[in-house]
Amino acid sequence: MRLKTLFFLLIVRPLLLLFGGIRTEGIERLPHRGPAILVANHNSHLDTLALMSLFPAATLPRVRPVAARDYFYATPLRRFVSERLVGILPLERRGVKKRGGHHPLDPLAEALDRGEILIIYPEGSRGEPGELRPFKSGFAHLAKMRSNVPVIPVEIKGTDRALPKDEALWVPFIIDIHIGEACYYNGTVREFTRRVERFFKAPSDGS
Numbered sequence: 281m282r283l284k285t286l287f288f289l290l291i292v293r294p295l296l297l298l299f300g301g302i303r304t305e306g307i308e309r310l311p312h313r314g315p316a317i318l319v320a321n322h323n324s325h326l327d328t329l330a331l332m333s334l335f336p337a338a339t340l341p342r343v344r345p346v347a348a349r350d351y352f353y354a355t356p357l358r359r360f361v362s363e364r365l366v367g368i369l370p371l372e373r374r375g376v377k378k379r380g381g382h383h384p385l386d387p388l389a390e391a392l393d394r395g396e397i398l399i400i401y402p403e404g405s406r407g408e409p410g411e412l413r414p415f416k417s418g419f420a421h422l423a424k425m426r427s428n429v430p431v432i433p434v435e436i437k438g439t440d441r442a443l444p445k446d447e448a449l450w451v452p453f454i455i456d457i458h459i460g461e462a463c464y465y466n467g468t469v470r471e472f473t474r475r476v477e478r479f480f481k482a483p484s485d486g487s
Contacts, residue, residue, distance in 0.1 A: 285340050287365040293333050299442065300452045302330055306459035312339050315392035315429045316462075319419050321412055321480055322401035323440035328366065330439060330455050331399060344369040344391055345399040369398065385418065389425045398422075402473070412480055420473040423465035430462035433479040 296302060311318075312335075320331060328345045335343055349370035352362040362368045369391055372384055383389075388398060400422075402415035423431050435458040442453035460479050465472050 282341050283364055284367050285337050288329075288333055288340055289337060292329050295450075296330060296333055296455070298452075299450055300438075300454040302333070302455045302457055304334065304457050304459070306461075307334065309432060309459045309461065310334055311397055311430070311432065311462075312336060314342055314395040314397040315426065316397045317392070317419060317423060317429055317431045318397065318399045318434050319431060319476055320399060320401055320434040320436055322403050323411075323436070324443045324445060326439040326443045326450070326455070327401070327436050328399065330436065331434060331457065332366070334457065335397075339397070341367070342395060343367070343397045343399065346371050346388060346401075369396075383425075385422050385425060388422050392422075392426050392429050402477075415473050415477045417469050417473045420465065420469045420476070423472060424469060427465040430464060431476060432462045433460035433476055434458070435460070435480055 318331070320327060332340065332343055332345070345366060345368050347362065347368040347370060349372055351358075352368055353359045353370060362370075369388065371388070391398060400419045402417075402419050403413040404416050419431070423429065436455065437458075438453050438455040441451070442455060443450045463476070467475070
């Protein structure tokens, strides 16, 4: 069994249960196979661990959070955790402009072609607790490149209290994860970005 799968089964899931657990809405919409794009809000490093912990063990190896190479590969330890335990898909932070004949999103499109499930945080980086920052359009450009791939919005609440930005102490707090209906790219990049973003601005039941 892969190191990544063992990490989530033996360490992440027990810790999440010990520190409050996760309440889910729409868990049946979570894809068990790719390709798929999950678009989530981002307030804490716990976001990725909590969301990935919901996947069956057989699916985990194909779940790839998209993250900035310059940050998560900055030290050998950070790179080991990011690459071997979490399985990030590193992205150069260059925007969506073509450089040298290659599109910066090509590695993500190729991952989708391999049947992987990508987790993308369109706010760019962790925001302030409870605050939703305007979405960047990178995920919409990717969805346009692979318009047959479902885009699934995922709202995460509570991680900003359990492990706030720039804090190292994890405190007990229930995490709520709301998985929305899958949608497919249409219209323009700007329209699709705003369409997905509206899911996170709409009031959700039980939150």
